[in-house]
Amino acid sequence: MSTIVTASGPAQFLSLVPSLLGFTPTRSVVLVPLARGRSLGAMRLDLPPDDLSDSVASSAVGMLCRIPTADAAMVVIYTDAAITGALPHRDLAEAIGRSADACGLKLVDAFTIAADGWGSHLDRRLPPQGRPLDELIPHAPGPGPVPEGDQSSGATLPRRSAGERRAVGGALRSLETALEVICGIPARAERVDRVDPAALESACQLDDLPTLFEDALRGDAGALTPMRAAALAWCFARPALRDVALVQWASDLSGGDRALDAQQKWEDGAPYPADLAERMWGEGPRPDTDRLQAALDLTRQVAALAPRPLRPGPLALCAWLSWALGRSTHADHYTREALKIEPTHGLSEIVQSFVQAGHIPDWAFRPAT
Template identity: 25%
Template sequence: MTEKLTITGSADLLAVVPHLLGTQPTESFVVLTARAGSLGATMRVDAPAESLPLDYAQVLTTYAAHDEQATASYIIVYSDETDADGQLYPYAAHVAALTNELATARMPVRNVWLVTGTHWSEFGTDEQLPLDQITDSNANATLTYFGSATDIDFYNPALLGNRGLPVHAPEGTDADIAAACHDWAAALENPAMPDTKTARKLAAAFQHKFIRDFLMRETITTHNGSFEDVMFGKFTGRPDWNRVDHAQAVAFELMKAVPEGQRAPMLSLMGWLEWLKGHGSQADRYLKLAAEDVPAYRLAVLLRELINRGNIAAVATNAETSYKRPAI
C-alpha cells in the first residue's frame, strides 16, 4: 500500500493497531507514538500483573522514548479485567502513572482507550461503544482491501503430521556451513517453498547448533557480522522484512519434513524472528513449542528468558528499522 492512510477518528486508529501488530491484542497495553501528521512506533506489552504502576510506566516510557521524533502518544488498554472495586476500568493507577511518565518524556498522551471483548470506550467514561465501529471503520476496510490481515500465523499444527523420517545433522565442517548457508539463501530468495529433498537437507543443517546459528544470522542481510549483535537485533540498517516473513514460512515447511523431536530449531528461529518484529507474545508461543518439542531446548529457553524479562529487540525500538505489516 503506497497511499497514505487517513485516520479520521478513534475507531480508525483502534482499527489500525491489529494490522500493525499482526494480531488482535488481549490483556495488553499498547502505546502508539505520534509525530507531526503521522504515527510513529507501536509497542505492545502484557498487561501488568504484579508490577507496580510507576515501575511499569517507566519501562514502557523507556521503550517509547526510542522514537526520538515522537511529540505525542496514545495509550490503549486491552482487557476484560475490572479493578479491585469491580469498576469497569482496570489498571487505572498504571494508566495514570504511564500518562505522567510519557508527559515528562515530552510525549504527552492525546487519548486513552479501553478495548474489551464486548465494547470499547474512552478510558474512564461511562459510554460503551460497539466493537463494530472499529471493524466497520474506513481504516479497517481500506487496509483489508489492500491485503493486510490481522492474524497471520505461520504455524499450523494440523498440517505438520508426523510421517517424516528423522534427519541426521552434518558434521559441522567449514564446507558443511558454506553449503548450508548457500542452500538457505537460495530458499529465501525463491518465492516458492522448497521441495521435500531440499527441506530435509535444510532441516538437517538446523539440527547442528553451530550451523543453526549461522543460518539464523544469514536470515538478516543487514547484520554486522557479530552473532551476539544479530541475536539482540542490532543491525546496520532496516532488515528485508519480506525475507523475514518468507523465512518463517520456509521454517514451517522444514518442520513438515521431519518428525517431532527435530522441530525445535525451526520453532526457535520463528520465535526469534517474531521477537525481532516486536511481537513478544507470539515469539514466546513459538519458543514454548520449541521447548516442548525438545525438552529444555537451550536456545528456546534462553530466548524465553530474554523476552520474559521485558527486553525488546533493538531493531523493533526504531521506527525507521522496525517491522511494518504488509499493506500498512
C-alpha cells in the same frame, strides 16, 4: 510507499489500530508513538495485573522514548472486564500518563476498549456505561483484508501429513548414511542399505552452506522436497550451522559467507566478529522484513516436517525470526514447543529470556529506510 489515512475521530482511530499491528489485540496495552501527529506504528504489551501498573507503565514509556522522532503517544487498553460506572484500568492509564509527562512525552489520549463498551480516560463527559462497541468498525488503511485473530493467531505450525513427515525421516536417514560414507560423520539412526543418489547430491551441497540457505529462501517454502527439508533440518540441529543461517537471513548472502568463515575461525580459537554477534541480540542494521518473513515461512515448514528429535532447531529459528519481526507472543510459543522436546536447548532459552525480559530488537526503534 506509505499509506496515509487520516482518522476523523477517536472511534475511527481505534478502528485502525488492528491494521497497525496486523491483528486485533486482546488483554493488551497498545502504544502508538506519534511524530508531528503521524503514527510511527504500534507496540503491544500484555495487560499487567493491577499491582504492576506502575512498573509496566514505566517500561512502556521507556520503549516509547527510545524512538528518536516520537514526540507524543496514544494508548489503547484492551480488556475482558466490563464497564461498571468507570472505565477499567484507570490506574494503568494514569500511571502511563505520569511516566510520559516525566519523560517529556505528550500523552494525546488513553482509551480502554472493554467487554461492553469503550471510552477515553481523558474524556470527563463519558457516559457511565461507556460508548457502544459497534462504533468501532474495523477498517483497513490499505489494500488487503482487515486483520483477523489476536496476537497469538498464526503461530501454529503448518499442517503436514504423517506420510510427508515419514518421507522426510527417510530422506534424513539416507542423508546421514551418505555423510557417514563420504565424510565419516556418525549417523544418529541406523544406516540404510543403499545410498540414495539424491542424498549424495544433497550431502555435497553442504559444502556451500550459504548457497544452500539462500536457495531455500528463494524457493516455495510449502513445496520443499523431502531431501531439501531433511538437509535443512540436519543443519538446524547443529548450532554452528544454524547460526550461519540466522546471520545470513538477517543480512544477505555475503553475510552468510562471513558468518561461515567466522564460525570456522572461532572453532580454531579466533574471536567471533562483534558485528556478526550483535545480530543475535537485535542490534546493528535493520534486517529486510520481507527476507525475515520468507525465512520464517521456510523454518515453519521445516519444523512441521522434521522428526521430533530434530524439531527444536527449526523451532528456535522460528522463535528468533518472530522476535526479530516484532512478534514476541509467537516467539514465546515456539520456544515453549522447542523446550518441551529439549529442555536445555540453547537458542530457545536465549529467545525465551528476551521475551520474558521484554527485550525488543534495537532496530524496532529506528525507522525503516
